[in-house]
Amino acid sequence: MGDKPPAFAGSRDWIGTVEAALCVDHFFGVPCKIVHSPRGSGLAGQVGALYAHFQGGGGPVMLGGDADSSSKGLLGVCSVPAGPHLLVLDPHYYQGARGLGREGMQAAGWVRWQGLASFDPASFYNLCLPQFRRDAGDSAGEN
Numbered sequence: 001m002g003d004k005p006p007a008f009a010g011s012r013d014w015i016g017t018v019e020a021a022l023c024v025d026h027f028f029g030v031p032c033k034i035v036h037s038p039r040g041s042g043l044a045g046q047v048g049a050l051y052a053h054f055q056g057g058g059g060p061v062m063l064g065g066d067a068d069s070s071s072k073g074l075l076g077v078c079s080v081p082a083g084p085h086l087l088v089l090d091p092h093y094y095q096g097a098r099g100l101g102r103e104g105m106q107a108a109g110w111v112r113w114q115g116l117a118s119f120d121p122a123s124f125y126n127l128c129l130p131q132f133r134r135d136a137g138d139s140a141g142e143n
Helices: 017-028 040-055 101-107
Strands: 032-037 061-065 072-080 083-089 111-115 125-130
Touching (some): 017 032, 017 061, 032 040, 040 061, 040 083, 040 125, 101 111
Antiparallel strands (some): 032 125, 061 072, 061 125, 083 111
16 A cells, blocks of 8 residues: 555554555545544544444444454444443454354453443544445435
């Protein structure tokens, strides 16, 4: 893509959410919207955007931070009396379709509902929301 020095290719250097968004756009033609939360405590202000994204047919959201450097995939959002929770997928799972199954993945913590209070309040977070385009022949929204 040309945004990194040549030595980056083949290295074990990490990329962040912004670079992942560039890759999704470049290689798959899917533009992404980046939403920045300067502190984990500010993630509550992004719940509405996440609801709108998922209700509008948006796919998984990439989430990354600085102090909280564990990348996450967001698959959903819900509000319960204890506050909003995010359905978090650990993208490091590697056993494939014949692996643990849904219950096993949940029991092992690969997929879990995570309350906003459990995110690092001092870490910034970037959310990458893929912006899928509807086909011209898609009847959604037609009367």
